[in-house]
Amino acid sequence: MEKFVQKTFPHGVHFHDNKELSKDVPLERMPAPSDVFISVSQHIGAPSSPVVAAGDKVVKGQLIAEANGGLGSKVYSSVCGEVVAIVKKAGATGAVSDHIHIKTVESEECMTLADIDKNDAQSVLQRIFEAGIVGMGGAGFPTNVKLKPSKPVDTLIINAAECEPYITCDYRLLLEKADQVIAGANYLAKACGLDNVVFGVEANKLDCAELLMQKGAKVTVLKKKYPQGAEKELIYAVNGRKVPCGGLPMDVGVIVQNVATAFAAYEAVELNKPLYERAMTVSGRGVNSPKNLIVANGTSYQDIFDFCGGLNEDALKLISGGPMMGFAFIDTSISTTKTTGSILALTKKETSLMQPSPCINCGRCARACPMNLMPMYIDFYTLAGDYDTAVKYGALNCFECGSCAFSCPAKRAIVQSVRLCKKKLKERK
Ligand code: SF4
Ligand code: SF4
Known part of the structure; x- marks a missing residue:
């Protein structure tokens, strides 16, 4: 375990990941x-x-x-x-x-789909669009658009953190289809003119990290901590660059793609699927x-x-x-x-049925927040209907990771408050 330096980001939370239920199931x-x-x-x-x-x-x-x-x-x-x-x-x-x-x-x-010239970056990019590939980590952002950043980039990070508890499908893809995932990552890099591809792998998947390294891939081992797989936290851990508030990974020269997306790119380019x-x-x-x-x-x-x-x-x-x-x-x-x-x-x-009670001002939510926000105030002002003040405390910079709610002894439904605040602001627009 100690043979790799484990990189990470400030704040976040630790918990049992429950991956043992499915990690060994092919x-x-x-x-x-x-x-x-x-x-x-x-x-x-x-x-x-x-x-x-x-x-x-x-x-x-x-x-x-x-x-x-x-x-x-x-x-x-x-x-x-x-x-x-x-x-x-x-x-x-x-x-x-x-x-x-x-x-x-x-x-x-x-x-x-028809055969393409796999060595031609433009053909690979077009194939990714033709194949209907979108960010498969959950965002659903069209991958071909992400691969055409409006700012110069120098690094493609493959997000292999899979930091949410229970989920093991990326882990299995990496173990069982490492060659294909690496090939897919290289096609994604080719499509945007990059040759620097780094896999960010959480330390609970060291077997994957070692396998990728044996196959010649560049790997950064990440500390097991949530939300290690969030884009900004991943980028900070891998290369120390800080995406500004409201900014995008390309603002610091990085594109992030997920393991399943890389595998889909392999299938689209190599198998025309x-x-x-x-x-x-x-x-x-x-x-x-x-x-x-x-x-x-x-x-x-x-x-x-x-x-x-x-x-x-x-x-x-x-x-x-x-x-x-x-x-x-x-x-x-x-x-x-x-x-x-x-x-x-x-x-x-496995789930908490506790009803929320009043905030006791303990500050644990703020200590957990990877974005350095003040979740207790976002919650308070949203519920008071003062959305502008909730924004001042960071509501729009919150990416709803849930670390604050997980840490809260009063079981405040902070993420629901954030979502409500964003919804109300959208309605007002
Ligand atoms: S859900 Fe939002 S406020 Fe709460 S810890 Fe995550 S980023 Fe911070
Ligand atoms: S963790 Fe919960 S109780 Fe503590 S300050 Fe935050 S919202 Fe209040």
Whole structure:
């Protein structure tokens, strides 16, 4: 453990990561479900426009929705089958979008993209757009746009911190597909003219760090601390550069991409495969058989839990994403997207049911905050309806990591306050 210098960022929190539930379970391909519901809004830009209609036959890898606007992204069918309808459905965040409902038929048929010149940076960049690749760590920002920064950059950091508890799909990708992830990272670097690629790996994945180094990749080992995988904290830990408040990684010459995104880039460039499936973790003590799966885009959470042996009677809280930054859900008909890295079923012992009590001014939230904000005041002023003062205490610089709420002995729902403040300011605009 001590043979590597472990780098990190100021503040943050430590907790048991619960990764032991799934870290030793190899990736397994889940068979296509009987129905998929594929959202046309799986990325940060304008929703994609369906190019199929009810009654159309589709095959796996076929384009089903075209990108719109500068932040648009293409959407591909994850199965062979027939389009039943285009329906409005809520996703994990509660936002409603059009979903293309496809009834699956058994078939090995599969469409791929045309060959490209893999040595040409422009062709690789265009391929990343053609394949519908977006940031798969959760943000859903179109990768081709991120790879065209408006400022000079000198480093691509591959975010292999995977600092959220329970989640192990990036870990499995790195262990099982290290060559492909490295190749994908190199294609991402080529697309933006870089040759300096660094993997940031948390110290609870030293086997991955060693494997990557053996294969010639540059690796920075990071201290196991949350939120080590947050962009600004990752950049600071890897190369000591501080992204200014309200700034972007390119302001300090860096682009950050996630492990799954690098793997998708490999598949798109080497195998001509568009993005229609992804690795994800299903975990928590409320699910009978925690697994790491390759899942077809648009698969319902219910089908995934069923494939993992179903939920046991202790399952109490369901979460899409990680327990720190994810979204609780009750409707298991929600379907996966390009950014769904995990779904969890937590038991009573794994979740806190304590009701919030008044703030005791202990300051623990401020000590935990990696952004040096004053979370207690953001919470107080938001609940008082004084959003401008909440902004003065940093509401708009908060990236909702939840470290403050985790540290709070009064169980203040600080992240909900931040989200409320941002929502109110948006409404006011
Ligand atoms: S205020 Fe925001 S950035 Fe700071 S710890 Fe809380 S959630 Fe994280
Ligand atoms: S940690 Fe909780 S109780 Fe302590 S100052 Fe922050 S909001 Fe108040």
